[in-house]
Amino acid sequence: MTPREAHALAAQKGKDLIEVVPNAVPPVCKIMDFGKFKYEIQKKEKMQKKHQHVSQLKELRFHPNTDTHDFDFKAKHAIQFLEDGDKVKATVVFKGREVAYKELGVELLTRLSERLTGISKIDQPIKMEGRFMMMIFAPDKVAKAKNEKQKQEQPS
Secondary structure (H helix, E strand, C coil), X not given: CCHHXXXXXXXXXXXXXXXXXXXXXXXXXXXXXXXXXXXXXXXXXXXXXXXXXXXXXXXXXXXXXXXXXXXXXXXXHHHHHHHCCCEEEEEEECCHHHHXXXXXXXXXXXXXXXXXXXXXXXXXXXXXXCCEEEEEEEECHHHHHHHHHHHHHCCC
């Protein structure tokens, strides 16, 4: 139908002619109320925003002499954060003269990275900034899918 005919038909019905797909040949149009059309678009955008997960950066703080129980407890939290789809920043805080023992911080972060190998990938390797030694982990969706598949295959 020609654009004139479409405009005439829309005016006859008391509605608006709305171009839905302008890039198509010929362009696709709808005859409907423009306010209703804008409302439907807003509703779709709102639903898309609702189902979207925004990744956050969660931080875990350690000290060079962190005990094994505390380490395990924080490692469980790191696993939970990664499963939720958030990034994890592991920080070793050095106080006073502890800075002389940087190898303890490296050992601690290496242990944590070994613990998180199945569900994460290293986003930023070990880095020293002042009195803080840090490492950032990102959730690994491929490894997570493999782990879930293996759990389903194992008989309980």
